[in-house]
Every structure is written in C-alpha cells, then in structure tokens.
Amino acid sequence: MSGRGAGPLAGVTVLDLTSVLMGPYATQIFADLGADVVKIESPSGDTTRYIPPGPDADRGAMFLNVNRGKRSLGLNLKTEEARAALLRLAAKADVFVHTMRSQAIARLGLDYAALKAANPRIIYCNMYGYGRKGPYRDHPAYDDIVQAASGIVDLQASLSGGEPTYVANVIADKVAGLTGAYAVMAALYAREKTGEGQEIEVPMFETMVSFCATEHLCGSLFDPPLGPPHYPRATSEARRPYRTADGYVGVMIYNDKHWRNFFRELGDPDWSKDPIFQSMRTRTENIGTVLSRVAEVLETRRTAEWLDIFRRAEIPATAIASLTELLDDEHLREVGFWERRVTPMGTLRFPGIPTSFSETPGAIGDPGPALGADNDALLREAGYTDTEIDKLRSKGAITG
Template sequence: MTSVLMGPYATQIFADLGADVIKVESPDGDTTRYLPPGPDPTRGGMFLNVNRGKRSIVLDLKQPAARDALLKLAENADVFVHSMRAQAIGRLGLDYDALKAANPKIIYANLYGFARSGPYRDYPAYDDIVQAASGLVDLQARLSGGVPSYLGTVVADKVAGLTGAYAIIAALFARERTGIGQEVEVPMFETLVSFTMVEHLCGSLFDPPQGPPEYPRVTSAARRPYKTKDGYVGVMIYNDKHWRGFFAALGDPDWSKDPMFATMRTRTENIGAVLARLALVMEERTTEEWMALFREAHIPAMAINSTEDLLHDPHLVETGFWQTRGTDAGTLRFPGIPTGFSETPGAIGEAGPRLGQHSRALLAEAGLREDEIAALIDSGAAREPA
C-alpha cells in the first residue's frame, strides 16, 4: 500500500529478487501512474519501471468489505508495507494491531515522512520537503554561492526506500531466528538526517563539540569537476598513495613540496587551498591526456557522463546492465538489477501492471469464493481494469 517512489522502490527491489509483490491501490490508483511520458496515460515510464514485477489489486478501503479482503490477503503474507501517515492508516483500521490479529508473524513496515513519536508526525512529506529539512539543501547552497538547491535526483525517496528494504529484510531474518513478527518504522526525515550526518557530524560528534557539523572537503567551493584544456573530468586524488603517484607523474614539481600536501590531515586542514591548486594544474592538459595519466598512476578518475551517455556506456553494455524486452506496454529498456548472486540471481518481471489487473485472481488466491468476488466488484469495494 505505497505510492509515488519511496515504497514502490523498496518493493521493486523485493520483486526483482523473487518476491511476489501485491500492489494494493485505491480506485484512483498510484498518482505516479499518470506521469508522462508513455503511450498509455495510466502507466507512465517511471511507473512501468518502479512497479515492474508486481501484481495490482484495487480495493476501496473505505468500505468494510474491502478492508476484510485485504486482511484475508494478509493472512498468508510475509510483509505488509504502507506509506500513509499514522493517523490515516489508523482511520482505515489497518494499523499493526489489526494486521497482527490477522497474521501474528507478519512484518508490518511503516514508510512515511516523520517518526510518529515527534511533533512533525502529521506533516505531509515528499522528497523535496525532506531534502530541505535534512540539511541537504543548505549544504548544496554552500556549493552554489549561497543559493539553496535540491539534488538532481529524488534522493530522500530512494535512500528511505533502500533503508526500508534492508529494515524489512532484517525483521524477516529476526523472524527466522525467533518466529516472531514485528512492526518496523522507516521515517524519511530521520533516515535522511542519518544519511547526511554520516560524514557531516564531524566535530559535533564530541561533547563539547570539537568543530562544526560539516565535512569541509565535501563543502569546499573548490570541490567540483575539474576544467581541463578542452572539457571537464572527475578525479579523486584522495589518499597519500594517490598524491605520491600524482606528483611523480608530474615530475615532482616544486609546488608539490608544500607541507599542506604532506598528509591526509594537512590536506584536510587546508582543503580549499589544496583543491584550488589542483584546479589550476588541471587546466594545463586535455581531458584525454589527464585520463591517460590517471589510468597509469591508478588514480580514480572518470569522464563526466550525462544520463544520455549512460544508455550507451560501454561498461554497462558489456555487463548486460540494460535489459530490453517486449511488454504489454511496448518495447521497454529497463535498468538492470545492480546486485549479483551466485545461486539465487534476481530477474526483472513484467512492466508495472494495469490498475486492478490482478484483482480477481488475487482475491481467489486469498480464498474468496466466486460469488464473494463478484459481490466485491459489483459493490465497488474491489475493481478490475476498465
């Protein structure tokens, strides 16, 4: 029972890895269905990808008969995932206690904006809102002349989705050990603060603080792709070995003897000056010349790819990352599963389903008789595709 991106992304991971994922939708459907582009106005490109391998059932959960049908489905489910605020899911009578009564071993996962124990519990949240609240937008402002900006990706939704996936897996593993189901909470705000502060807590880890909550290498104005004679390149000359190799490749110029380059600590303490000096040096050669030097010196570096470049990237092509297949929505190119398993590899399923495509089949699998299914559909408590 999730929509937009956070929950659908978490459950896409499960579908890719072999789970039978049932997408429970309202009669209006997941709003992401209607985002273009795509020839089917009810299944846009993002929806088709992030809901691949799932089955769709439509239930109008404001009707008691639909709620009963969902609880019937839950009796044999391992996991129940929703992305509604606590008050809203409670009004439907589908809180943890209700699902636990139907299935004591179920893992019940709440994926929503803010933890329900704090004053923000009832605030609505989307990716942009959580980016703003988590410190990420302020950090971006330090890299863009003080102008706040969002990251060029829906990072809050996706990080929270990944966190939801591993939290559910941990709960399933605990159940394998103990036989006990449980409730899991994954709030976007707390998840993104944890994510942001991995490196940025820095000196504020200590009490009293030993410095501000900021990792200076990351927020340095000089930290950006480096301009070359004819373009740009991304390079990370990071540890002592990298710097020694870099200086050796340049013939150990006089400026490399500056004490600020001596150790990881001195480079960090003078990170702005270090990166500014490097930026000047990078303009002396072409991108191709620098890439050859970096490969020879084993220094991490890559060209600046666009998202268009990625569709034809030779590494991704050779590894078979992009998977083109015919579907009922046309020929689609899916991004592959990034993880590999020697014995139990995942597989990309069918494109995201039509709204209510599997309603009748899923109700039958839950044990409802044909006359009961017909009654649900006739009453509007359940829906099939138009």
C-alpha cells in the same frame, strides 16, 4: 509473470500499500529479488501512474519501471468489505508495507494491531515522513520537503554560491526506500530465528538526517563540539569536476599514495613540497587551497591526456558521463545491465538489478501492471469464490 519467484526472496509475499516513489522503490527491490509483491491501490490509483511520458495515460515510464514485477489489486479501503479482503490476504502474507501517515492508516483500521491479529508472523513496515513519536508526525512530506528539512539543501548551498538548491535526484525517497528494504529483510531474518513478526518504522526525515550526518557530523560528534557539522572536503567550493583544456574530468586524488603518484607524474613540482600536501590531516585542513591548486594544473592539458596519466598513476578518474551516454556505455553493455523487453507497452529498456547472487539470482519482472489487473486471481488465491468476487465488485470494494 516474468521474474516473480526467481531470487533470494522467492516464496515471500509482500502486500504493498505504497505510492509515489519511496515505498514502490523498496518493494521493487523485493520484486526484483523474487518476492510476490501485491500492489494495493485505491480506486484512483497510485499518482505516479499518471506522470508522463508513455503511450498509456495510466502507466508512465517511472511507474512501469518502479512497479515492475508486481501484481495489482484495486481496493476501496473505505469499505468494510475491502478491508476484510486485505486482512484475508494478510493472513497468508509475510510483509505489509504502507506509506500513509500513522493517523491515516489507523483510521482505515489497518494499523499493526489489526494486521498482527490477522497474522502474528507478519512484518509490518511503516514508511512515512516523520517518526510518529515527534511533533512533526502529522506533517506531509515529499522528497523536496525532506531534502530541505534534513540539511541537504543547506549543504548544497555551500556549492552554489550560497543559493539553496535541491539535489537533482529524488534522493530522500530512494535512500528511505533502500532503508525500508534492508529493514524488512533484517526483520524477515529475525523471524526465521524467533518465529515472531514485528513492526518497523522508517521515517524519511530521521533516515536522511542520519544519512547526512554520517560524514558531516564531524566535530559535532563530540560534546562540546570540536567544530561545526560539515565535512570540509565535501562542502568546499573547489570540490567540483575539474576543467581541462577541452572539457571536464572527475578526479579523486584521495590518499597519500594517490598524491605521491600524482606529483611523480607532474615531475614533482616545487609547489608539491608545500606542507599542506603531506598528510590526510593537512590536506583536509587546507582543502580549498589543495583543490584549487589541482584545478589550476588540470586546465593545462586535454581530458584524454589526463585520463591516461591518472590510469598510470592508479588515481580514480573518469570522463563526465551523461545519462544519455550511459544508455550505450561499453561497461554497462558488457555486463548486460540494460534489459530490453518487448511488452504490450512497446519495447522497454529496464535498468538492471545492480546486485548479483551466485546461487539465487533475481530477475526483472513485467512492467508495472494496469490498475486492478490481478484482482480476480489474487482474491481467488485468498479463498474467495467467483460469486463473492462479483459481490465485492458490486459493492465498490474492488476497482479496476
């Protein structure tokens, strides 16, 4: 398989009992970095398979991308034979990841105790909506639900006239997926030192509250609070791309040097002497007024003129790019970010691996596999004979 075994995680085997986006995104990172990721699916398959577009009704674009580089094993885990097969695979695996609620995975007899009995060195990662020790533990959760529960939607309302809105990105799933990825890698590192496996819990709700609180906790870090939990610069209605004379531009005039350079380019106008512009503290305390003044000034010139000025002033600035434009962005083209590949699904354009390693670079694997495409090969690797595999198939334990 293209990509598998190339990268810093080469030699690591991951059993991936995840679906939708959070878990598959985490395990996509493992596959990109060289791990052998075995995607274990129910007879109906991961629901993401069926999200269009795509020429194959069972493998849409999102599925093909987020499950790239993985092998597929179709198991009906409601049968004892399939459960036994998974535990047999686990005996040789390094990592087991699932995205089922704690009660559901326990009902299948696949909790940490069961996997640890099969392999004491295994890293067992639970990824679900809410931590299992709290009263929300059995609540179902998807990205929209966790955005609403974690404060993100309320924060967005401050930028949309008080109307609650979702971020136009499946941010909770992906942040939790990244968190799961680094947690598993940290556990693998710990195992190298101690020889011991362990159980990890990555709840979306707690992960996203932590993510939001990083900058927004602000005055509520203190007890008693010194102010409400929101970062004024991020929640200011004036914080938005600036309108220019012919379009929009993204600008971040942030530190004292930026502001000095900005005022110098404008000829140090009288309003720049206002004390509110003199320090990070005064600008933050008056952020709405500060950003509104910048907005007024930027409307007086064209986008290209402003970009030239900001380059000279060493102020971070950019034109507003669409995803369509990024498909042919000169920087992404030069660094080889987009990877085109001719596959049985047609010519696909994968987004590249954003990290690079000087000695152990990763590689993008083949598109997300057909359901059960690797059943026989994986079961043979686990020690099953062809006769035993046929018996599993006749009992409905394996599918696809």
